[in-house]
Amino acid sequence: MRGPCPGLNTLAFHGYLPRNEIVTPTQIINAVQNGFGMDDTLAVQLAYATMLVDGNPLMNLMSIGGKSSLTGPDPPKPAIVGGVDTHAVLEGDASMTRGDVFFAFLTFYIYMATEYRFYRIQQSVAENSTFSFISPRIVTAYGEAAAPFVFFVDGRKADGQLSIENALGFFRDGIMSDDFHRADGLKTFHLVDNSVDAISLKTT
Numbered sequence: 149m150r151g152p153c154p155g156l157n158t159l160a161f162h163g164y165l166p167r168n169e170i171v172t173p174t175q176i177i178n179a180v181q182n183g184f185g186m187d188d189t190l191a192v193q194l195a196y197a198t199m200l201v202d203g204n205p206l207m208n209l210m211s212i213g214g215k216s217s218l219t220g221p222d223p224p225k226p227a228i229v230g231g232v233d234t235h236a237v238l239e240g241d242a243s244m245t246r247g248d249v250f251f252a253f254l255t256f257y258i259y260m261a262t263e264y265r266f267y268r269i270q271q272s273v274a275e276n277s278t279f280s281f282i283s284p285r286i287v288t289a290y291g292e293a294a295a296p297f298v299f300f301v302d303g304r305k306a307d308g309q310l311s312i313e314n315a316l317g318f319f320r321d322g323i324m325s326d327d328f329h330r331a332d333g334l335k336t337f338h339l340v341d342n343s344v345d346a347i348s349l350k351t352t
């Protein structure tokens with residue numbers, strides 16, 4: 149089952165996460181550390197925040213795709229247990245690559261992430277009468293705009309630019325391209341957050 153997140157899909161494709169996409173927080177922590185070099189704090193926060201909003205905390209299981217019976221009997225409401233693709237929680241409007249704009253995204257986004265994040269929001273405001281952009285989606289949408297530059301750029305690329313080949317691999321195919329090398333060093337929350345600040349300052 150394929151979910152909305154190119155990071156998690158790729159980790160499942162390569163066996164860092166179970167291929168049926170039903171995962172525990174510990175599996176997410178190990179996967180984002182081994183696959184992408186996140187530090188402990190960022191990995192733990194991501195894994196448990198996701199469990200709280202989209203997972204089944206009683207079973208310690210969550211789906212990184214859609215709702216699934218494999219996460220066990222649902223706890224009572226207000227628990228959602230809908231999986232990572234539950235609309236308006238983490239998944240949401242103004243996605244950068246899903247929808248109609250994949251190839252426009254590639255050319256535009258790789259060179260102009262800040263403007264592109266802003267453009268997708270403005271486009272949804274204009275075209276989607278039910279457009280919703282509230283927390284937590286509004287927070288994660290900026291993190292997602294920053295993530296490719298932190299995690300999807302080959303560590304040997306001195307210019308830090310995301311190549312078309314790697315962008316297509318992660319976003320379109322959910323795979324690390326042949327010979328992809330993760331960048332050295334631990335990626336912290338602050339590293340991602342600095343990029344988020346740069347993107348949101350330009351667009352608010």
Ligand code: HEM
Nearest residue numbers: 152153155194198232238239240243244245246292295299
């Ligand atoms: C617990 C961990 C994670 C969760 C729950 C999660 C969840 C999601 C969700 C729900 C979306 C779709 C948002 C939308 O509607 O557009 C998304 C998008 C995205 N995620 Fe993740 N993600 C996680 C980890 C990661 C990691 C480790 C990476 C990269 C290393 C990553 C990179 C991205 C990117 C670049 C997008 C933007 C896709 C787009 O706009 O088309 N995520 N994530």
